[in-house]
Amino acid sequence: MATAPCNPAPRPAAGSSTLSERDFARIAGIISEHTGIKLPATKHLMLEGRLRRRAGLAGFATIDDYCAYLFEEGGLKEEFQHVVDVSTTNKTDFFREASHFDFLAERIVPALLAQGAANRTIKLWSAASSTGAEAYTIAMVMAELARSNTGLRYAILGTDISTAVLESARRAIYPRPMFDPVPPALQRRYVMFDNGVGESGRARIVPELRRKCGFQQLNLMDKSYPVDRDVDVIFIRNVLIYFEPAVQNAVVTRLWGHLRPGGHLILGHSESMIGTRMGLPQAASGVFRKDPN
């Protein structure tokens, strides 16, 4: 009698679970048109891994089956947001490119207060917020300033195209190591390490800061944005690099239109040259200031 092998080889799936060149090109085209994000051939493996995970969650045995559902069986409409979510790169950190937060605390807010901003709400916008670390870093900086400036009022808007990251941003629960760049005194005041989460290895932003931050979906490719046009500071960092130069210019021009006179637009360090190329008045590395008049 034949004996069964100890480690039988996994049965090959009926279809392939690799992403074909054709399907990669189809998805890259759709993503580029909708989000502005370029997906060069070097992103093929990354997209394949993420799509495999999504295909499994959606109940498909292989990527081929999933792509057949998307493109031949009319499933793209239903799966569209998931395809967008898996195509975005959401890396973010607290106090990322920290000099921008020093500039906010030491230059921008003191100048606003000197101009009488204590009588109104200072508006700040994290325009590609990912899971919210940028918005909550801004909130920590503003909360610290409010300790010595009674009456300082502020509101922070976080927007992103990915609904998955916006959900995380609203929950405001992060792996503990993500808080390493947060100075200890701020960790003590603004992060709940031991309660309110119920998951080991994770910690949550305090409710006082969560209340200061609102998150909503916004596609930077849209021709207009449903956001106030008197924003004091807009952070648009580490997203423009994924766009073609013409799209970068169009997005920056639209955001500029949402700044109040004298407002600041803050680009990621590796994106600073976009502002320079567009001839925007520069106040510091990556920081551009709209004419106050």
Ligand SMILES: C[S@@+](CC[C@H](N)C(=O)[O-])C[C@H]1O[C@@H](n2cnc3c(N)ncnc32)[C@H](O)[C@@H]1O
């Ligand atoms: C690498 S993260 C940057 C997060 C944060 N600004 C930072 O610097 O840490 C880029 C974010 O941009 C978002 N994004 C990409 N294309 C977008 C678009 N067309 N509209 C809005 N957000 C977009 C992605 O979903 C992602 O969360």
